[in-house]
Structures are given as C-alpha cells and as structure tokens.
C-alpha cells in the first residue's frame with residue numbers, strides 16, 4: 001500500500017503513520033513544508049518498521065502547486081491522510097485578517113484544493129481512501145476558537161459531501177474528530193489531564209477505525225458524548241455559558 005500523508009510533520013499524523021507501517025507494511029509518502037524534519041521522521045519509520053518512506057515538499061496554501069504536486073507522484077497513492085492544520089490565535093485573528101485567513105486557509109481551503117484533485121483520481125480508478133482530520137472544535141462554534149472551529153466545521157461538512165459522492169465508486173472517506181491531544185499544536189496550553197490524549201492514542205484510533213471502514217470517529221471515544229451534550233445546549237443557554 002502507498003500511503004500519502006499531507007501535513008506529515010503533525011504528531012498525530014506520525015502516530016498514524018507508525019500504525020500503517022507496522023500493521024500494513026505501507027510505503028509512506030510524507031509531505032509537508034518542513035522537509036528537513038520530515039527526513040528524520042522518514043528514517044525513523046524505515047528503521048523501525050523495515051518499510052520505505054519518501055519525503056516531498058507540500059504547502060497546503062500554495063494552491064497553484066497542488067495539481068503538479070499530485071501529477072508528479074509515481075506511483076499514485078492508494079490512500080491519503082490529510083493532517084495539516086493551524087490552530088492560530090483567536091484573539092489576534094479577531095483583529096488581524098491575515099491571521100484569520102491563515103487559520104481558514106490552513107484548515108479548510110487548502111484541504112479542498114488538494115482533495116478535489118485526489119478525489120478525481122480515486123473516483124476515476126474506483127478505489128482508494130481518504131482520511132481527513134477535522135476537530136471537535138468544528139462541532140459547535142465557541143467564542144474561544146470560532147475562527148479555527150468554523151474552518152474545521154467546513155472541513156467536516158466537506159468530507160461528508162465527498163464521502164457521499166465517492167461512496168458510489170467504492171472510495172472510502174473517513175472523518176476524524178480529535179479532542180485535546182498533546183502535540184506541538186497544544187504545547188504550553190493548560191489542558192485538562194483527564195480529557196487529553198497522547199498522539200499515539202489518536203493514531204491507534206485512526207488505524208483501527210480505518211480497518212473497520214468507519215465513517216466518522218471521535219478520538220478519544222468519550223468526545224462523542226461530550227459533543228452530543230454541547231451540541232444540544234439551546235442557544236439561549238449557550239450564549240450565557242463560557243464553554
């Protein structure tokens with residue numbers, strides 16, 4: 001299996017890569033902006049799992065490069081994990097359109113641009129899988145991170161539509177909704193210990209759910225219950241809370 005990982009410097013993505021390498025013997029194509037870091041991670045994957053790993057430069061917001069990036073892949077991937085994302089700073093984004101735009105483009109627009117290209121190829125071949133990492137932040141907009149959350153909501157709904165489109169031709173699309181996870185993205189944040197997962201937990205959840213051809217997963221599992229409750233709080237109550 002050839003697995004393409006977009007945003008492969010992500011700690012969650014790397015944890016998933018180790019699962020696919022260990023259990024599927026997958027050849028892994030690691031794509032992201034910081035190629036030097038990727039090279040080290042590729043070597044680690046190769047040594048630990050006796051598989052092949054390649055490194056490719058990829059920038060999710062350099063839309064003009066996406067078609068050529070995919071065109072150059074030989075062989076084409078059997079599946080893709082889309083992991084890139086940018087949390088950014090909500091307060092700055094409220095003042096600074098540049099930051100707001102970076103958040104929106106890194107989490108949503110960039111994903112649509114590259115996934116449409118990949119989807120067309122998988123659709124034409126009638127096989128392949130796409131795993132997209134959104135967030136529980138995309139389930140209900142909250143004052144503390146609604147610019148990031150709305151971009152993740154966009155990605156979640158985009159994946160929903162893509163799943164329906166590609167279902168007919170046997171291409172599987174899985175949406176991953178992680179909650180708090182201890183990664184570079186959340187470094188220095190004061191996260192509730194009991195609700196915070198390690199990237200390895202999320203990587204394992206992703207691999208197991210993919211094996212079962214699940215469509216939408218929360219990671220860890222308890223976020224499904226938490227978000228069910230948060231989603232159903234009536235607006236007149238919700239606006240008064242600090243959730």
Ligand SMILES: NC(=O)c1ccc[n+]([C@@H]2O[C@H](COP(=O)([O-])OP(=O)(O)OC[C@H]3O[C@@H](n4cnc5c(N)ncnc54)[C@H](OP(=O)(O)O)[C@@H]3O)[C@@H](O)[C@H]2O)c1
Nearest residue numbers: 009010011012032033034059060084085135180181183185
């Ligand atoms: N950590 C959490 O609590 C949490 C919770 C819910 C959802 N998520 C989502 O899970 C995914 C993985 O996050 P993580 O926690 O593993 O974060 P992470 O370790 O910070 O990784 C995010 C990666 O995204 C890549 N990236 C950002 N902008 C990019 C761009 N324009 N083009 C290409 N790559 C880009 C970066 O790669 P380079 O280093 O190469 O620039 C970075 O390594 C993200 O989509 C995130 O939003 C995370």
